[in-house]
Structures are given as C-alpha cells and as structure tokens.
Amino acid sequence: AGAGAGHMSSRLGVLSGNGLHAHQSLVYLFNGHGGFNFRPLRRLCEALGVPKEDFIEGVLKVVRRDNKRGYTNCSGCKSVDQLVAGRPGKMLGSEDPNAEVRYLVEVDEAWQASVLGLAFDCEFDLVADLQGEKVVFVDQQGERQGGPHEVAVAVHASVRQLYSLETPAQAKRRLLASCGSMSLDNLITTPPRSA
Numbered sequence: 001a002g003a004g005a006g007h008m009s010s011r012l013g014v015l016s017g018n019g020l021h022a023h024q025s026l027v028y029l030f031n032g033h034g035g036f037n038f039r040p041l042r043r044l045c046e047a048l049g050v051p052k053e054d055f056i057e058g059v060l061k062v063v064r065r066d067n068k069r070g071y072t073n074c075s076g077c078k079s080v081d082q083l084v085a086g087r088p089g090k091m092l093g094s095e096d097p098n099a100e101v102r103y104l105v106e107v108d109e110a111w112q113a114s115v116l117g118l119a120f121d122c123e124f125d126l127v128a129d130l131q132g133e134k135v136v137f138v139d140q141q142g143e144r145q146g147g148p149h150e151v152a153v154a155v156h157a158s159v160r161q162l163y164s165l166e167t168p169a170q171a172k173r174r175l176l177a178s179c180g181s182m183s184l185d186n187l188i189t190t191p192p193r194s195a
Contacts, residue, residue: 002027002036003124004115008107009083009092019087022162025135025155026088028128032148037140038119045120056116060109083107087162128155 006023009015015023031037045055082103085092091103118124126137130146135154138144146154 002030003126004119005083007118007124008111008115009085011111012083012092014083014085014092015087018158018162019084021135022155022158023084023088024137025128025158027124028126028137029152029155031125031140032127032129032144032151037125038122039125039140042120042122052117052120055120056113059116060113063109063112088159130154 003024006015006020006027009023010020027036045051050058083092083105084090092105093102094105096106125140127140127144128135128151129138129144130136130151133154135151135158144151
C-alpha cells in the first residue's frame, strides 16, 4: 500500500531522492513489525489457485467501486489515489478544480494494475535496516544488521532533516493547506510565552 504509493509518486516524478527514501523508510520500518507484507496473501492466492491476473482484476473491480471516485470527476479508465509529493506527509494536490478533496488524484488504471503486479510479486515486501549509519531496504526474510530502535531513530532523523529544510513561510502554507480556512497566524508567528 504505502510503498506502492511511493513507487507511483516516484514514477510520476513528484517524489525522489531523500524524500522518496524517507517515505519508503517509514513504510519499510513498519514492515519490520508486521506491517505491509504481501507474501501471506500471495500464498493464499496460490493455495486457492488465483492467478496474478485474476487477483489484479479483482482488486481493480473493488477500486472501481471505491467511494473516493465520487469526490473527483473520475473518467472511465482512471482510478483515484493518494500520492506523496516531495517528502512524507505532503500529499500531491489534485488538478481537478471540482475535486472536493484536494489530495485525491486520478491515475491510469493500467498504471495501478502494474503496481498491483509488483505487490503480487512481493517487490515491496522489504524492511528498513541499517548498513553502518545508512538506512537500507532488505528482504523481510533476510538477516538484519540494525536493531529496531536504532533503525527507527535513523528513519526519524531522515524525516526530521527533510522538515528542518522547510522555511517558516513554507510550514505556514503547508499547515494552512492541510487545515483549510482555519487561521494559524498566532500558532506560527507568536513565540511561546515563558512561564
């Protein structure tokens, strides 16, 4: 789910470099604790004789009935998704002026099918690990170098670094965009009072 969205965002060109790495790090950190793991569903499909193509079409049938489609002018061969832009926590905005929810974007169904195929092939069944001080992604079945706490601290540091690059004006715009019409002037520009 989350790694697939990161992959789609990367292919779209709106998530790259440190932002992509930090996003995937969060997902793969979660994977290390039983998070997004496709392998059990893949084994179930194999046991039931459900081929990859049938699985993908079955998921797309559900996606075609997704209630999020009603919030945008979604055309026939498109589906609605939520994609990441720039760094974790920053959603790609919709170009649809009639979209009721601004972070729902249309994606080609064929593109979504290809990402589902990657998930079926367990391409996103990775975990975050450490190689020295660098966060790397390794197979869930393999041996890990870093302990869970050390990996989490390194992932947190990489995300924090991305947000520390944000100016106060950028932070204000980001918060205003996520909170709608609520005024955040006092929250952002007024320093805390001393006790």
